[in-house]
Amino acid sequence: MTQGDSPAVKHPTYKVGVRRKAREVNIGGIKVGGNAPISVQTMTKTKTADVESTVRQIRQVAEAGCDIIRVTVNDREAAEAIAEIVRQSPIPVVADIHFNHIFALKSIEANVAKVRLNPGNIGSKDRIRQVLTAAKEKNIPIRIGVNSGSLEEDILEKHGYPTAEALFESAMRHVGICEEFGFNDVIISVKSTDVRLMIEAYRLVAERTEIPLHLGVTEAGPTKVGTIKSAVGIGTLLAEGIGDTIRVSLTDDPVKEIEVGKEILRSLSLASRNIELIACPTCGRLEVDLFGIMAQLEEKLEGIKKPVKIAVLGCVVNGPGEASEADIGIAAGKGVAILYRKGEVVRRVKESEIVQTILEEVEKFQPDP
Numbered sequence: 001m002t003q004g005d006s007p008a009v010k011h012p013t014y015k016v017g018v019r020r021k022a023r024e025v026n027i028g029g030i031k032v033g034g035n036a037p038i039s040v041q042t043m044t045k046t047k048t049a050d051v052e053s054t055v056r057q058i059r060q061v062a063e064a065g066c067d068i069i070r071v072t073v074n075d076r077e078a079a080e081a082i083a084e085i086v087r088q089s090p091i092p093v094v095a096d097i098h099f100n101h102i103f104a105l106k107s108i109e110a111n112v113a114k115v116r117l118n119p120g121n122i123g124s125k126d127r128i129r130q131v132l133t134a135a136k137e138k139n140i141p142i143r144i145g146v147n148s149g150s151l152e153e154d155i156l157e158k159h160g161y162p163t164a165e166a167l168f169e170s171a172m173r174h175v176g177i178c179e180e181f182g183f184n185d186v187i188i189s190v191k192s193t194d195v196r197l198m199i200e201a202y203r204l205v206a207e208r209t210e211i212p213l214h215l216g217v218t219e220a221g222p223t224k225v226g227t228i229k230s231a232v233g234i235g236t237l238l239a240e241g242i243g244d245t246i247r248v249s250l251t252d253d254p255v256k257e258i259e260v261g262k263e264i265l266r267s268l269s270l271a272s273r274n275i276e277l278i279a280c281p282t283c284g285r286l287e288v289d290l291f292g293i294m295a296q297l298e299e300k301l302e303g304i305k306k307p308v309k310i311a312v313l314g315c316v317v318n319g320p321g322e323a324s325e326a327d328i329g330i331a332a333g334k335g336v337a338i339l340y341r342k343g344e345v346v347r348r349v350k351e352s353e354i355v356q357t358i359l360e361e362v363e364k365f366q367p368d369p
Contacts, residue, residue, distance in 0.1 A: 019241040022212040025141045025187055028092025028113025030067050032187060032244045033212030038270050039067035039245040040261040041214075042254040043096065048085070049077035055088045057254065062090045064258040068245065070094040070116060073103045083110035094143070101127040108134045114187075116143045119177045120152075132183040141185040144174040147218055148192035148201075162192065164200035171205060186211060187245070191218035195233040202237050212244040219249060226250040227260050235264050275301045275362075278311040278326060285315035288332040288351050296355045301362065308365045310358060328361045330354055 024034030032039060042061050046053040048071050058069050073079050073095045079102070086093045092113030097104045101122040104115055108131070115135060119128045119142070135142060148162035151170055159166040167190040178186055188211050190201040198217055205213060217233040220226030230248040237243050246264065248257040265271035279294050280286075293312060301310075311326035313319035316333050320340075323329025329340035330349075337354055339346040341361065349357045 020206050021210065022244055023210050025185060025212050026139070027068055027094070027141060030092055030113075032214075036244070038238070038243060038265055040065060040258055040265065040271075041068035041070060041094070041245060041247045042066055042257045042261075043070040043072070043247070045254055047078075048072055048074070049081045051081050051084050051088070054081070054085055058085070058089050058091065058093075061254050061258050064255045065262050066091060066254075066258045068092050068094060068113070070096050070247075072096045073107050074098070079103045079106040082107050082112065086110050086112055097122075099123075101131050104131045105134055108138060108140055111138070112140065114141050114143060116145050118144055118146070118174050120174050128177060129181055132178060132181045136183055136185070139185070141187060142178065142183070143187040143189060143214055144171055144178075145189045145214075146170045146174070146191070148194065148197060149218070162194075162197065164190075164197060164204050167192070167197070167201040168204040168208070172209075175209075175211065187214050188212075189214040189216060191216050193217065193219050193221075193229075195229050198233050199236055202242055203240075206237075206242045213242060214245050214247065215243040216247040216249055221251060223250050223252045223256060226252075230260060231264055231267075234261075235268065238264070238268050238270060273307045273309070274305045276309045277301070278309065278322070280313045280315070280318065280322070282314055285317060287334040288314050288337070288354070290314040290332070293354055297358060300355070300359060304362065306362065306365060307367050308362055310362070312354070312358070327365060328358060330358065 022033035025032045030039055044054050044057050046057050048054055061069060069091050071093060073082055082095060094114040094116055095107030095112040097115055097117045099121055104117055107115060122128060146167050148167060151162055151166055155166050155170050171188050171190055175186060188205055190205055192198040195217055202213060215234045215237055217229045220229045234246050246261050248261040250257050262271060266273045277297060279290060282290055309326045311323045311329045313322050313331050319331030323331040323340045324343045327342055331338045335351050337349050339349055339357060
């Protein structure tokens, strides 16, 4: 059988682990847990009191696909600004609170969609009661956010150092405080900069509770390292069916955090994919300008929202097989290439025509119903 009449290749569908069943929580109309899609969130990196800059950044991340946005409410000016931010935001706003129950009450009064707060850190039982009562009256959930770098002293003394059990114990302590006041509308995160510790801690919470989980590697770092750590930590748990909402933490623009988070979900088929570009890493067998071709494609395909997988391979060894697995495939040889459409050979094209040919194929492409 010649290359030109080779049949379309059919490939099996692989699935991640059965998703853990968590109870459902509503965050400003975005459902988290249950059978709801896994949402992606980030945090603004502006001064919250600067409403104009904060809302501008919220709109940017919303355009990138952010589902939920968190803002710090860390001073009186931020607490005064939060109501206007909520009013202008196109997506649900979460108030990030540490220690100050007045800021929590102000945020709840402003109708935030959720409060990130550890109730054991805001003082007396009366303060806790005030916050939980106000949140319950408005059906505003609370995320209990435990971090390996800020565990309670008695828990650290008991365990010696941050462990998965220590993170779990801290989380359940705060859950217990909520339950003591009849508040059950909670989400948990147990984050660490150590990916292995983070994975093990989330596994414990997933095994022992039905509380929805917010996944993240805290302080993951610069873009390159942080992306890898987040992909390994968050991706491992999602592949096991653990996790209901995610946040990628990078020392970068929050839009980049959303892009990485979305790609983690897409890599596990947990989110619909737009353009997916695949290319070989190149080696001495390369016979076309693959670097130039991919640079042009990335630029020209940016912003196109079609669930199309494009593979561009630069030699005849793995090229035909890999290209045939994509919706649109190119297997290139010396100065020429074979165009594949859904696994079937379409025609030969010159190297100079590869980019334009792919663009035309994308324009014509219709996803399977």
